[in-house]
Amino acid sequence: MKVNKLEKFNIKKIDGGICAPVGFLAAGIYCGLRKNKEKKDLALIYSETVCNAAALYTSNKVKADPIYVTMDHIKDGNAKAVIVNSGNANACAPKGKENAIRMAESAAKALGIEKKDVIVASTGVIGVPLDIEVIESNIPMLSNILSRKGSSDAAEAIMTTDTYKKETAVSFELHGKEVKIGGISKGSGMIHPNMGTTLSFITSDVNIDGAILDKIWRYCVDRTFNRISIDGDTSTNDMACIMVNGLANNPMISDESDEGYEVFLAALMKVCTHLARELARDGEGSTRLISCTVYNASDEDKAGIIAKSVISSSLTKAALHGGDANWGRILCSAGYSGVDFDYRKVDIAFRSAKGEIMVCKNGRGLLFDENQASLILSTEETCVLINLKEGNESATAWGCDLTCEYVNINGSYRS
Amino acid sequence: MKVNKLEKFNIKKIDGGICAPVGFLAAGIYCGLRKNKEKKDLALIYSETVCNAAALYTSNKVKADPIYVTMDHIKDGNAKAVIVNSGNANACAPKGKENAIRMAESAAKALGIEKKDVIVASTGVIGVPLDIEVIESNIPMLSNILSRKGSSDAAEAIMTTDTYKKETAVSFELHGKEVKIGGISKGSGMIHPNMGTTLSFITSDVNIDGAILDKIWRYCVDRTFNRISIDGDTSTNDMACIMVNGLANNPMISDESDEGYEVFLAALMKVCTHLARELARDGEGSTRLISCTVYNASDEDKAGIIAKSVISSSLTKAALHGGDANWGRILCSAGYSGVDFDYRKVDIAFRSAKGEIMVCKNGRGLLFDENQASLILSTEETCVLINLKEGNESATAWGCDLTCEYVNINGSYRS
Numbered sequence: 001m002k003v004n005k006l007e008k009f010n011i012k013k014i015d016g017g018i019c020a021p022v023g024f025l026a027a028g029i030y031c032g033l034r035k036n037k038e039k040k041d042l043a044l045i046y047s048e049t050v051c052n053a054a055a056l057y058t059s060n061k062v063k064a065d066p067i068y069v070t071m072d073h074i075k076d077g078n079a080k081a082v083i084v085n086s087g088n089a090n091a092c093a094p095k096g097k098e099n100a101i102r103m104a105e106s107a108a109k110a111l112g113i114e115k116k117d118v119i120v121a122s123t124g125v126i127g128v129p130l131d132i133e134v135i136e137s138n139i140p141m142l143s144n145i146l147s148r149k150g151s152s153d154a155a156e157a158i159m160t161t162d163t164y165k166k167e168t169a170v171s172f173e174l175h176g177k178e179v180k181i182g183g184i185s186k187g188s189g190m191i192h193p194n195m196g197t198t199l200s201f202i203t204s205d206v207n208i209d210g211a212i213l214d215k216i217w218r219y220c221v222d223r224t225f226n227r228i229s230i231d232g233d234t235s236t237n238d239m240a241c242i243m244v245n246g247l248a249n250n251p252m253i254s255d256e257s258d259e260g261y262e263v264f265l266a267a268l269m270k271v272c273t274h275l276a277r278e279l280a281r282d283g284e285g286s287t288r289l290i291s292c293t294v295y296n297a298s299d300e301d302k303a304g305i306i307a308k309s310v311i312s313s314s315l316t317k318a319a320l321h322g323g324d325a326n327w328g329r330i331l332c333s334a335g336y337s338g339v340d341f342d343y344r345k346v347d348i349a350f351r352s353a354k355g356e357i358m359v360c361k362n363g364r365g366l367l368f369d370e371n372q373a374s375l376i377l378s379t380e381e382t383c384v385l386i387n388l389k390e391g392n393e394s395a396t397a398w399g400c401d402l403t404c405e406y407v408n409i410n411g412s413y414r415s
Numbered sequence: 416m417k418v419n420k421l422e423k424f425n426i427k428k429i430d431g432g433i434c435a436p437v438g439f440l441a442a443g444i445y446c447g448l449r450k451n452k453e454k455k456d457l458a459l460i461y462s463e464t465v466c467n468a469a470a471l472y473t474s475n476k477v478k479a480d481p482i483y484v485t486m487d488h489i490k491d492g493n494a495k496a497v498i499v500n501s502g503n504a505n506a507c508a509p510k511g512k513e514n515a516i517r518m519a520e521s522a523a524k525a526l527g528i529e530k531k532d533v534i535v536a537s538t539g540v541i542g543v544p545l546d547i548e549v550i551e552s553n554i555p556m557l558s559n560i561l562s563r564k565g566s567s568d569a570a571e572a573i574m575t576t577d578t579y580k581k582e583t584a585v586s587f588e589l590h591g592k593e594v595k596i597g598g599i600s601k602g603s604g605m606i607h608p609n610m611g612t613t614l615s616f617i618t619s620d621v622n623i624d625g626a627i628l629d630k631i632w633r634y635c636v637d638r639t640f641n642r643i644s645i646d647g648d649t650s651t652n653d654m655a656c657i658m659v660n661g662l663a664n665n666p667m668i669s670d671e672s673d674e675g676y677e678v679f680l681a682a683l684m685k686v687c688t689h690l691a692r693e694l695a696r697d698g699e700g701s702t703r704l705i706s707c708t709v710y711n712a713s714d715e716d717k718a719g720i721i722a723k724s725v726i727s728s729s730l731t732k733a734a735l736h737g738g739d740a741n742w743g744r745i746l747c748s749a750g751y752s753g754v755d756f757d758y759r760k761v762d763i764a765f766r767s768a769k770g771e772i773m774v775c776k777n778g779r780g781l782l783f784d785e786n787q788a789s790l791i792l793s794t795e796e797t798c799v800l801i802n803l804k805e806g807n808e809s810a811t812a813w814g815c816d817l818t819c820e821y822v823n824i825n826g827s828y829r830s
Binding site for chain 2: 059060061062063089091092093094125126127128235236314315318319321322323324327328329331332334335336337339340341343360363364365402403404406407408409410411
């Protein structure tokens with residue numbers, strides 16, 4: 001299942017976010033969960049027809065109650081709506097499960113659908129009781145304003161400390177039919193400082209078999225959302241969910257050998273890669289996006305593990321914040337990633353819009369121009385390139401720099 | 416192998432550091448590796464008789480060359496001296512292995528001993544050639560000033576960004592003989608900002624069998640130096656080494672059932688726990704020591720893994736820096752530690768010299784007095800207490816807060 005044909009498909013970026021695919025509506029409002037009335041805090045996504053749905057959740061042993069409710073509701077592979085709030089994680093809070101179920105029931109009632117077709121998610125502070133009444137009293141109004149232009153409002157309503165909305169959409173052609181995929185995500189955040197919860201909701205009008213969708217979704221999330229790190233803290237509430245309603249009317253993709261399989265995967269990777277990069281770029285306190293590509297590895301998983309270890313290193317993150325070409329830290333963080341490689345073969349280079357410079361060859365330092373290096377690292381987006389020289393596989397991971405602002409955001413009082 | 420009798424042994428803290436045990440000499444000087452002449456950068460430790468020695472090294476796949484040389488020299492279980500420099504890690508540097516061997520040869524020659532009885536260690540920036548000539552030309556003078564009062568100079572010479580020296584010593588009685596243990600350590604540091612290398616050297620005049628020493632050393636390091644984290648970055652140069660020369664003349668400890676076994680282990684744990692706590696307290700940019708004790712666990716390893724996950728969490732470290740009793744982050748970081756537990760049974764409390772407060776009971780938040788909590792957290796040393804309520808085992812890990820100063824130290828240019 002390789003995405004080596006991304007270029008040959010004519011995948012176009014389009015407007016509309018999660019409402020770009022046919023049959024999807026969305027809305028976002030301020031319902032009263034947050035103290036700051038300037039920020040929306042309740043979102044609803046709705047498909048006019050029933051969807052095949054797949055979701056992946058946090059691996060944390062401590063899971064928020066909405067996660068368990070969604071797991072239960074989605075086990076038949078179908079969904080029609082998503083209700084999600086920010087400002088409160090509904091994790092480790094009194095009556096957590098009861099309140100997550102009430103959110104789903106309330107949305108189901110307003111939409112005239114079954115409770116089991118509603119996906120529920122929350123993000124915000126842990127351990128504080130959820131004000132379920134304020135959510136229930138606002139859901140009817142929220143469902144009334146569902147629209148094809150609601151993606152941006154929904155994207156805003158799921159934000160916490162995000163500094164901008166994350167939404168994207170693409171279209172491509174499949175057997176003469178136009179197929180669209182849209183997505184929204186949120187990054188690290190709080191109203192009270194809290195964990196770096198990520199939530200991602202993807203919609204598509206593609207016609208695809210549920211089992212194949214599950215498989216594609218795991219493949220894609222493993223290479224996009226699971227390849228980012230802001231601070232190494234895995235939240236209790238993470239959820240990445242895809243809903244497809246088939247309204248593009250393409251011949252059903254029911255097998256990996258189907259022609260549509262590859263193009264849909266390529267398009268989905270494009271959407272999720274875009275959102276994952278934006279989450280990393282907008283990490284708490286971040287001033288720049290850092291990507292790490294490990295190439296010429298013997299296998300892709302190994303390359304991915306090394307790349308993620310590099311972008312997760314506090315020392316590397318702090319060095320790149322300061323524009324310091326401290327490649328020793330990069331080789332060091334590759335070394336403790338847990339996978340085996342011969343560091344005596346490794347080359348390391350930095351690349352950005354300002355150029356590229358090699359700083360380490362065969363595991364030993366090169367004499368390099370420090371001024372040129374700091375120029376290359378003084379950019380909004382920097383790529384660390386690691387050549388293992390042992391095979392043909394590669395992988396990229398994304399993170400951000402470590403700043404005082406991160407410390408300030410997370411060191412202040414919850415209230 | 417439990418340390419439950421620590422209190423019953425009369426283990427006294429004494430002066431003298433690594434020179435407290437009979438037969439050990441040490442010295443530390445400025446030889447010219449560092450730009451700042453105010454800081455010593457070359458240390459020598461010497462035992463008048465041959466020692467049983469055991470060492471544990473970094474698990475990083477990228478190991479500095481002195482590590483490999485020491486592994487080779489120590490494989491017969493004996494050593495008589497340690498030569499160690501700061502200011503340069505001799506890792507991923509040209510002629511690294513050759514230079515590490517030359518350090519050992521030079522020390523052996525000056526001391527009139529065999530090269531294979533010299534342990535070599537380095538700490539400092541990665542990838543920069545070591546100035547071996549300046550080391551070689553200073554070793555004769557260094558060996559001339561070896562003395563029983565040299566522990567502090569040696570402790571200073573191995574420091575990098577440490578803000579104070581770490582040394583300690585204890586004595587206890589064994590079959591009517593006084594036995595002593597001394598130790599020095601260094602924490603996270605740089606002359607050019609670099610990784611948080613730890614080096615620890617322990618001396619003792621105890622008479623103990625080499626195989627038993629190996630076993631005790633691993634047990635002790637796993638529960639002390641391996642239970643601290645400053646920033647999650649495992650260095651290329653870490654080394655923890657113990658040398659014992661038997662000059663206390665106690666009947667040899669050759670079995671776990673020997674009476675001396677327990678008291679020596681208890682005393683060694685005391686020395687290493689002290690040094691480990693000091694390393695955590697003096698972590699780069701740190702303003703406070705954070706300890707986490709997980710108790711009533713079903714096994715000790717599990718308790719240790721959870722405790723280390725908590726003190727390693729960037730979010731928890733930033734929250735505690737700000738005096739924020741954000742227990743949700745603590746439960747979250749326990750949850751992603753990788754071990755299984757029922758969070759619905761977990762209680763969490765904070766304790767310091769200013770008191771104790773419970774903030775979470777049975778996995779749900781308690782209403783607590785925020786002012787009292789921030790008073791308790793406004794101390795130089797804070798303990799997080801996690802009660803798993805599933806067994807009788809416990810473990811403690813040590814770390815520090817995450818501060819702007821950490822970002823500043825590690826974001827500045829190497830030169």
